[in-house]
Amino acid sequence: MSDEHTMDEGSTSYRIRRNAGAAFGRLGEVWRDNRLVRLAGYALLLAVVLAAALWAVLVRDLPDAESLLDYRPNLPTVVRGMDGEIVSRYERERRVELQYKDLPPQLVNAYTSAEDKTFWSHGGIDAGGFFNAVIDYVSKLGSGQRAVGGSTITQQVAKNILVGNEYSVTRKLKEMILATRVESVLSKREIITLYLNEIPLGRRSFGVQAAARAYFNKDVDDLELHEMAYLAILPRAPEVYSRAKNFETALGRRNWVLQQMQKNGHISVAEMEAAQAKPLGIVRNAASTETADAGYFLEEVRRELIERYGEEAEDGPNSVYGGGLWVRTSLDTEMQDAARDALRNAILRYDNNRPWKKPIATVDPGDGDMKRQLASSYIGINYRDWRIAVVLNRSGGSGTVGFANGDEGPLAGALPDALKAGDIIAVSPEGNGWRLRAIPEVSGGFVAMSPTTGRVMAMQGGFDSRLGAFNRATQALRQPGSTIKPFVYATGLDNGMTPATLVPDRQYCYYQGANLGEKCFTNFGGSRGGGEYPMRYGLEQSKNLMTVHIAMDSGMENVIKTFENAGIADKGQYDPYPAFALGAGDTTVLKMVAAYSMMVNHGKLIQPSLIDYVQDRNGKVIWRSDERACNGCNMDEWDGKPMPRFERMGAQRMDPRTAFQIVHMLEGVVQRGTATRLKVLDMPLFGKTGTSSGPTNAWFVGGSPDIVAGTYLGFDQQSRKLGGYVQGGNTAAPIFLDFVKATRDCWSERPFIAPEGVRMVRIDRRSGRRVLDGWPAQGADAVIWEAFKPDTEPRRTGRDGDTIAAMRDLILTQLRRREQGISANQGRASQDAPGNFAEDQGGIY
Incomplete structure (x- = not known):
């Protein structure tokens, strides 16, 4: 070896x-x-x-701790108006994500002092705190009591985001393991930022910014020391410390946090004592996230976003209730308030203090606290000093009402026999009690939009959106009555007629078949008419018989096609019956406003839009309504030539000349026809009133080159009549009038601009004949300027009128025969070729 x-x-x-x-x-x-x-x-x-x-x-x-690097908390969708101001949020959980630099240092110190005083030094687990938690857990085995957590802030982050809130030893072990891993992945600043953005703090608020708003109506950087200390006690038991009956307990806990902050060297003794001397200062009701009274508008936006991106986080990264979207809308809050007030005032004028008939809704008196049931119903009202209440009891001529916030009070005045416990009603203060108020049964809708962009600036779908989400501006299918007539007249203009064409004002009858027999139409009030009048006169005075004659001469199939092209009806929705030419078909306010806007927009139809663009949580634009490219719009791309201009938006659905002719005639409706109430506005306006059979609906649609608005008034039960005195001119037009008066600074004096290929000619309004020796004057009815397509204006006449007329007819005949030799497409192009035509001062046309 x-x-x-x-x-x-x-x-x-x-x-x-x-x-x-x-x-x-x-x-x-x-x-x-x-x-x-x-x-x-x-x-x-x-x-x-x-x-x-x-x-x-x-x-x-265990989940991967590195997933926290890409963690995306559920964030609300923030909605802004056209001026960029926040108008609402769509949220299940109130949360605002902050960066570390946005967190006040003393707020951070308050939380570390309350929850984890060794946070900045430990590696994820506090051995002393864990040992105490184990002892407490063992001592409470079998007692049913929950042991103290003993978790560090890092462990709480692991629990809240990665593990869950299960009460078990296994979960605690997982939490500890993950805490050490989290510390190796994130910095201390990143961990505390995650914690303070995610921690549930009661009142549906998650994170300190949402809690600051919920409890104090403040942002975090506006909080005082004692308020920061209060927020720091909430992670332990937010629903306990936020209740009024537990305020003394909360006060003691808050003062303990202040004491710990002083002990840890974050504040002085004087600062501690000053803060401890202050009350909790919690607000009872946090300020609403909605800063605009636009419930109907905002609900339409919400529906559109849900359809596009989904509702919950599992539906996708840009969901409405989790994706943290930033949405810019076209809402104009000044116009919205004006629309709400104008429609509401008309509803109240019609209602005229009619007696109370039925409750808004009911709750079950045997199903628990009725005030809590009322609170969960989310029914409300925003009108003067009215409030929504529930009848708690009724005995003879007296009763008691309760409110969602827990208040109670007696009912004053005479009570209707039908009123009973469980009824949800509207009340207003009177003396030491509350007086019953009747919500009008009649309702209506209103929309205002830009005719050249399609941006909807205001929308009101009833008396108050808090009473119900049904939007009568977009969802109520109503008969538009005479507001449909301009599109019948447009069909006539496209089929050989002119504004000066004489049309019979005589009874029209037609055979409907063996079962229905003969149907005869009459003018408003049952008149059978008589004589012939220019087309313009029939539109200005809303003559039913003239309208039916135009429709039948033009072909009802063509009339229905015009309705479809204008977006008033879907393809196949209307049958080619004359009744549809008088507004018997169903449509909505929004569709009618878009159709009238098409005429202002030279025949180009733009789909109405409430949303301008959508950004994701990082600010990237992921959708916008206006997809037009503007080549050369950037300064470094400009070649020194004239500034680039956007083309008109929309699809061409009507001859631009026809569209202008109708708009020009509808200006006469305001000047001389059924909407003369609007003349007091003294500005360029066009529009048309409408009254459906019954009458069941009263309408007005019209506006200026910049704004088009439409409205109707009627009961939700379509067969219920308004009363024989109601007409569009006396009921609906005043709604538009009030709206314009309240928003006068938004309206310009700009006139309607004619497209190329329109010829302005002087005519006699009553006869339709051309006038050579008279000029239109302000307020004059006889001689007016009329819009014609080339070669359609009335013939010139004089001493030798017959000879002149014969020569003219010969020349026109020769020209037409010559054109017949040209191909159909070329002929059409020649006929429609644009050109500027001035008033003819001599010669033969």
């Missing part, structure tokens, strides 16, 4: 080996001779194996 393997018996190594061998020999003798030792050894070995197996299971099932 070589030297390197020999060992001196006197060496230290030899003695260690000899002693170890002797020890193991004695241990072996004990193991063979003592059964209890063997059992203890086996038990220890089994415990080690089981512990290793449990550890392997725990480690195997």
Whole structure:
């Protein structure tokens, strides 16, 4: 054997080996001779194996701590108006994500003092806190009581985001393992930022910014020291410390946090005592996240976003209730308030203090606290000093009402017999009690939009969106009455008629078949009419008989096609019956406003939009309504030529000249027709009133080159009549009038601009004849400017009128015969070729 393997018996190594061998020999003798030792050894070995197996299971099932690097908390969707101001949020959980630099240092100190005073130094686990938690857990076994957590802030982050809130030893072990991993992945600043953004703090608020708003109506950087300390006590029991009955307990806990902050050197004794002397200062009701009274508008936006991106986080990264979207809308809050007030005032004018008939809704008196049921119904109202209440009891002529916030009070005044406990009603303060108020049964809708962009600036779908989400501006299918007539007249203009064409104002009858017999139409009020009048006159005075004659002469199939092209009806929705030419088909306010906007937009139909663009949580634009490219719009791309201009938006659905002719005639409706109430506005306006049979609906649609608005008033039960005195001119047009008066600064004096290919000619409004020796004057009815397509204006006449007319007819006939030799496409192009035409001062056309 070589030297390197020999060992001196006197060496230290030899003695260690000899002693170890002797020890193991004695241990072996004990193991063979003592059964209890063997059992203890086996038990220890089994415990080690089981512990290793449990550890392997725990480690195997743990989520990856590195996922926190890409963690995306559920964030609300923030909605802004057209001016960029926040108008609402769509949220299940109130949360605002902050960066570390946004967190006030003393707020951070308050939380570390309350929850984890060694946070900045430990590696994820606080040994002392864990040992105390184990002792507390063992002492409470079998008692049903929950042990103290003993978790560090890092462990709470692991629990809240990665593990869950299960109460078990296994969860605690997982939490501890993950905490050490989290500390190796994130910095301390990143961990505390995650914690303060994610921690549930009651009142549906998650994170300190949402809680600051919920409890104090403040942002975090506006909080005072005692308010920061209060927020720091909430992680332990937010629903306990936020209740009024527990305010003394909360006050004591808050003062303890302040004491810990002083003990940890974050504040002085004087600062501690000053803060401890202050009350909690919690607000009872947090400020609403909605800063605009636009419930109907905002609900339409919400529906559109859900359809596009999904509702919950599992529907995708940009979901409405989790994706943290930033949405810019076209909402104009000034116009929205004006629309709400104008429609509401009209509803109240019609209602005229009619007596109370029925409750808004009902709750079950036998199904628990009725005030809590009212609170969960989310029914509300925003009108003067009215409030929503529930009848708690009714005895004879007296009763008591309760409110969602827990208040109660007596009902004053005479009570209707039908009023009973469980009824949800509207009340207003009177003396020491509350007076019953009647919510009008009649309702309506209103929309205002830009005719050249399609941006909807205001929308009101009823008296108050808090009373119900049904939007009568977009969801109520109503008969538009005479507001449909401009599109019948447009069909006539596209089929050989002109604004000066004489149309019979005589009764029109047609045979409907053996079962229905003959159907005869009359004018409003039952008049059978008489005589012939220019087309313009029929539109200005809303003559039913003239409209039916135009429709039948143009072909009802063509009329229905015009309705479809204008977006008033879907393809196949209307049958080619004359009744549809008088507004018997169903449509919505939004569709009618878009159709009228099409005429202002030179025949181009734009789909109405409420959303301008959508950004994800990182600010990237992921959708926008206006997808037009503007080549050369950037300064470095500009070549010095005239500034680039966007083309008109929309699809061409009507001849631009026809569209302008109708708009020009509808200006006459305001000047001389059924909407003369609007003349007091003294500005360029067009529009049309409408009254459906019954009458069941009163309408007005119209506006200016910049804004088009539409409205109707009617009962939700479509067969219920408004009363014989109601017409669009006296009921709906005043809604538009009030709206414009309240938003006058938004309206320009800009006139309607004619497209290329329109010729303005002087005519006699009553006869439709061309006028050579008279000029249109302000307020004059006889002579007006009329819009014609080339070669369609009335013929010139004079002393030798017949000769001139004959020569003109000969020339036109020769020109038409010549054009017949040209291909159909070329002929069409020649006929529609744009050109500017001035008033003719002589010669033969």
